Amino acid sequence: xxxxxxxxxxxxxxxxxxxxxxxxxxxxxxxxxxxxxxxxxxxxxxxxxxxxxxxxxxxxxxxxxxxxxxxxxxxxxxxxxxxxxxxxxxxxxxxxxxxxxxxxxxxxxxxxxxxxxxxxxxxxxxxxxxxxxxxxxxxxxxxxxxxxxxxxxxxxxxxxxxxxxxxxxxxxxxxxxxxxxxxxxxxxxxxxxxxxxxxxxxxxxxxxxxxxxxxxxxxxxxxxxxxxxxxxxxxxxxxxxxxxxxxxxxxxxxxxxxxxxxxxxxxxxxxxxxxxxxxxxxxxxxxxxxxxxxxxxxxxxxxxxxxxxxxxxxxxxxxxxxxxxxxxxxxxxxxxxxxxxxxxxxxxxxxxxxxxxxxxxxxxxxxxxxxxxxxxxx
Amino acid sequence: xxxxxxxxxxxxxxxxxxxxxxxxxxxxxxxxxxxxxxxxxxxxxxxxxxxxxxxxxxxxxxxxxxxxxxxxxxxxxxxxxxxxxxxxxxxxxxxxxxxxxxxxxxxxxxxxxxxxxxxxxxxxxxxxxxxxxxxxxxxxxxxxxxxxxxxxxxxxxxxxxxxxxxxxxxxxxxxxxxxxxxxxxxxxxxxxxxxxxxxxxxxxxxxxxxxxxxxxxxxxxxxxxxxxxxxxxxxxxxxxxxxxxxxxxxxxxxxxxxxxxxxxxxxxxxxxxxxxxxxxxxxxxxxxxxxxxxxxxxxxxxxxxxxxxxxxxxxxxxxxxxxxxxxxxxxxxxxxxxxxxxxxxxxxxxxxxxxxxxxxxxxxxxxxxxxxxxxxxxxxxxxxxxxxxxxxxxxxxxxxxxxxxxxxxxxxxxxxxxxxxxxxxxxxxxxxxxxxxxxxxxxxxxxxxxxxxxxxxxxxxxxxxxxxxxxxxxxxxxxxxxxxxxxxxxxxx
Numbered sequence: 092x093x094x095x096x097x098x099x100x101x102x103x104x105x106x107x108x109x110x111x112x113x114x115x116x117x118x119x120x121x122x123x124x125x126x127x128x129x130x131x132x133x134x135x136x137x138x139x140x141x142x143x144x145x146x147x148x149x150x151x152x153x154x155x156x157x158x159x160x161x162x163x164x165x166x167x168x169x170x171x172x173x174x175x176x177x178x179x180x181x182x183x184x185x186x187x188x189x190x191x192x193x194x195x196x197x198x199x200x201x202x203x204x205x206x207x208x209x210x211x212x213x214x215x216x217x218x219x220x221x222x223x224x225x226x227x228x229x230x231x232x233x234x235x236x237x238x239x240x241x242x243x244x245x246x247x248x249x250x251x252x253x254x255x256x257x258x259x260x261x262x263x264x265x266x267x268x269x270x271x272x273x274x275x276x277x278x279x280x281x282x283x284x285x286x287x288x289x290x291x292x293x294x295x296x297x298x299x300x301x302x303x304x305x306x307x308x309x310x311x312x313x314x315x316x317x318x319x320x321x322x323x324x325x326x327x328x329x330x331x332x333x334x335x336x337x338x339x340x341x342x343x344x345x346x347x348x349x350x351x352x353x354x355x356x357x358x359x360x361x362x363x364x365x366x367x368x369x370x371x372x373x374x375x376x377x378x379x380x381x382x383x384x385x386x387x388x389x390x391x392x393x394x395x396x397x398x399x400x401x402x403x404x405x406x407x408x409x410x411x412x413x414x415x416x417x418x419x420x421x422x423x424x425x426x427x428x429x430x431x432x433x434x435x436x437x438x439x440x441x442x443x444x445x446x447x448x449x450x451x452x453x454x455x456x457x458x459x460x461x462x463x464x465x466x467x468x469x
Numbered sequence: 470x471x472x473x474x475x476x477x478x479x480x481x482x483x484x485x486x487x488x489x490x491x492x493x494x495x496x497x498x499x500x501x502x503x504x505x506x507x508x509x510x511x512x513x514x515x516x517x518x519x520x521x522x523x524x525x526x527x528x529x530x531x532x533x534x535x536x537x538x539x540x541x542x543x544x545x546x547x548x549x550x551x552x553x554x555x556x557x558x559x560x561x562x563x564x565x566x567x568x569x570x571x572x573x574x575x576x577x578x579x580x581x582x583x584x585x586x587x588x589x590x591x592x593x594x595x596x597x598x599x600x601x602x603x604x605x606x607x608x609x610x611x612x613x614x615x616x617x618x619x620x621x622x623x624x625x626x627x628x629x630x631x632x633x634x635x636x637x638x639x640x641x642x643x644x645x646x647x648x649x650x651x652x653x654x655x656x657x658x659x660x661x662x663x664x665x666x667x668x669x670x671x672x673x674x675x676x677x678x679x680x681x682x683x684x685x686x687x688x689x690x691x692x693x694x695x696x697x698x699x700x701x702x703x704x705x706x707x708x709x710x711x712x713x714x715x716x717x718x719x720x721x722x723x724x725x726x727x728x729x730x731x732x733x734x735x736x737x738x739x740x741x742x743x744x745x746x747x748x749x750x751x752x753x754x755x756x757x758x759x760x761x762x763x764x765x766x767x768x769x770x771x772x773x774x775x776x777x778x779x780x781x782x783x784x785x786x787x788x789x790x791x792x793x794x795x796x797x798x799x800x801x802x803x804x805x806x807x808x809x810x811x812x813x814x815x816x817x818x819x820x821x822x823x824x825x826x827x828x829x830x831x832x833x834x835x836x837x838x839x840x841x842x843x844x845x846x847x848x849x850x851x852x853x854x855x856x857x858x859x860x861x862x863x864x865x866x867x868x869x870x871x872x873x874x875x876x877x878x879x880x881x882x883x884x885x886x887x888x889x890x891x892x893x894x895x896x897x898x899x900x901x902x903x904x905x906x907x908x909x910x911x912x913x914x915x916x917x918x919x920x921x922x923x924x925x926x927x928x929x930x931x932x933x934x935x936x937x938x939x940x941x942x943x944x945x946x947x948x949x950x951x952x953x954x955x956x957x958x959x960x961x962x
Contacts, residue, residue: 151822151823152719212641215669215672216641225911225915227911229911229915231909231911235888235907237820237887237892238820238853239633239852239854239893240889240892241627241638241894242890242896242900243907244676245627245672245676248671248675249668249673251669252669296584296693297693298692298693327768330761333764334762375662377584378582399663420662425666440667444656446650446656447658451670454668454670454673454919456922457921458918458919
């Protein structure tokens with residue numbers, strides 16, 4: 092394992108690797124190594140030394156940091172100025188049984204967006220610029236450190252969710268936003284999935300700008316009867332009270348408030364950490380959620396993003412059924428946690444249409460012609 | 470502007486190509502001179518070129534057949550939406566087929582349950598909002614040309630608008646597309662579930678300026694209209710104060726739905742054009758929208774009013790919906806109003822970090838003296854997206870060249886302060902030769918290889934966006950024989 096701490100070292104390492112045509116695995120905090128197809132036992136490039144905030148400009152609403160900066164460091168530095176990241180990064184380390192440190196670059200590479208994706212978009216929506224080293228050992232940049240830019244191809248979109256298959260990231264610039272001072276979660280208790288999801292969609296399609304909308308059945312949240320629809324609203328004191336009143340109006344009743352924010356534990360997947368079997372993230376059109384949830388027949392599941400994201404734990408034998416249900420709903424079933432054999436057989440997502448596979452391979456080759464970076468992972 | 474040389478052999482085969490296209494689209498081939506004249510430029514009207522032929526398909530199969538034919542015959546393709554591009558993205562080629570998407574303008578599905586709409590690419594931006602507004606919804610990106618510009622063109626250019634400060638660009642409001650690749654293959658990327666299951670090709674296609682293929686179907690998000698929108702107009706005695714006010718508002722943590730800047734000259738031109746009620750005699754005006762629930766909006770308006778006063782400005786709020794609409798109609802007519810000031814103008818489109826605003830405004834004034842040409846500033850201040858309008862007279866020898874040089878210097882200035890050549894209009898032919906000011910040769914080569922991943926023959930919109938056209942074969946050549954990469958036989962990906 093080689094450790095690097097600068098872009099120049101990354102360039103040097105990649106050049107040597109390309110000379111030797113030696114593919115390698117890129118590891119920062121290591122919390123997401125068990126996601127995606129397992130790679131052969133390759134040499135590792137440890138990029139954890141590429142850490143630290145490079146420049147934080149609160150007045151510009153942007154932050155530039157090295158990719159291995161811990162998410163907790165970013166969050167606390169932003170909070171000091173009353174700001175938050177442009178997206179809501181999810182830390183899956185507890186679910187995946189990792190003792191590592193979740194990093195900004197890892198969250199971007201996995202496009203790991205938490206419950207706030209509903210309102211704030213995914214990592215790809217707020218990554219403005221990056222620097223990286225391509226497979227020819229050339230340092231390059233994509234995007235720019237301004238909030239509006241259409242100059243050339245939008246490469247920042249591509250590196251989000253690419254699982255390190257396109258380049259070695261060396262710097263990331265994200266959009267940040269003011270953090271609303273207060274948040275509250277409303278709980279519509281004892282509702283079955285159809286009713287709960289319908290309530291969530293009503294809020295999602297309102298002007299309340301909700302920060303989280305999830306449905307949890309009784310198996311995932313004891314004490315709420317059949318299940319609960321959870322609605323997270325944000326704002327300063329007075330606007331927040333107004334939003335709560337409006338939400339009550341939309342729901343046709345006043346509902347209880349929950350003191351502790353339940354959403355971090357939803358977005359991190361930790362509710363599934365101690366359950367056996369595979370853990371899936373199934374993305375569907377939100378209105379299909381009740382039907383899809385019923386078809387999946389899982390005992391342990393929940394719906395985030397107003398139904399657009401269904402988490403479930405399922406026996407390994409159910410894998411092809413889960414994939415078929417997702418495909419039937421024109422959705423995507425992502426295998427977030429599974430044994431190496433299962434991940435090798437199933438891949439992170441179902442196989443795409445042949446034309447898209449060809450295109451994706453060609454795009455990958457444009458960045459990494461020798462296939463050096465995380466080969467076979469996506 | 471140097472475009473790739475015309476292929477005379479293709480031009481010589483024109484009659485045969487027209488006949489072949491008529492086989493595919495019997496009722497949608499324009500080949501006569503007067504018909505083609507309609508298509509000889511887009512909104513960057515300084516550049517004109519008659520296309521070899523224009524074809525107007527009415528369904529995706531026809532698009533696929535056209536592209537298949539063009540690829541087999543090696544004929545360049547220039548895609549066109551409504552032709553409102555300000556960067557020459559749809560400028561035709563003498564040896565190329567112009568494929569106009571205007572006839573594919575059906576709204577295919579309105580899905581309120583999932584908050585999205587499925588449309589064909591020729592539907593205008595505004596017609597999406599019109600289709601859903603009775604139910605209290607709208608489509609957020611609102612380029613000033615929204616009456617005319619098409620959603621397919623918006624995808625190609627990643628269009629922004631007045632309200633993208635809060636609601637994002639096209640790319641942030643798009644769930645999926647159906648796309649025809651250069652070889653004619655039809656692929657669907659993303660969809661109502663908002664996930665793609667692989668690399669974010671949707672993000673790559675958005676803003677690709679017609680270099681990668683043709684959009685034939687689009688799924689966009691729609692949003693609930695905010696219950697309350699209020700508008701402030703702030704006037705300042707100096708441009709610098711107005712610039713500082715913009716930075717102060719953003720730094721304060723308020724996210725206005727829109728924050729627009731115009732200098733005194735623009736404000737006066739607009740006032741005499743459609744009388745929106747702008748205060749005369751100010752050096753600069755800001756128009757600021759806040760939207761959301763009542764309490765959020767009241768807080769934002771109160772806070773912005775305070776900041777305006779602290780920055781030495783005077784804030785007035787629109788008293789009713791009618792006045793609000795008037796204030797915005799003025800802003801949206803800025804381009805037309807400026808047209809009354811001078812025979813010709815060009816509109817630039819750089820983005821800068823917001824803190825650099827006062828400096829850049831000063832520097833632009835100096836450039837104006839250097840080139841002895843007038844200009845005015847109308848721009849999306851909230852996100853640092855400048856739209857300086859340079860005024861000139863094309864009939865006066867040398868003025869067009871001076872205007873272009875002035876514009877290029879403004880964009881170089883944007884890049885110098887850490888900004889970009891284009892915030893929302895695209896590179897097209899207009900800023901193509903400035904790309905080397907922003908990107909290194911390695912960065913341009915990488916983007917060129919990304920293009921080749923889609924368009925191996927280099928037939929899609931040649932001469933746009935990238936300054937040097939290197940054939941994909943040549944690019945492959947670099948991969949394999951470059952000093953760093955001596956192993957051509959390795960398996961890839």
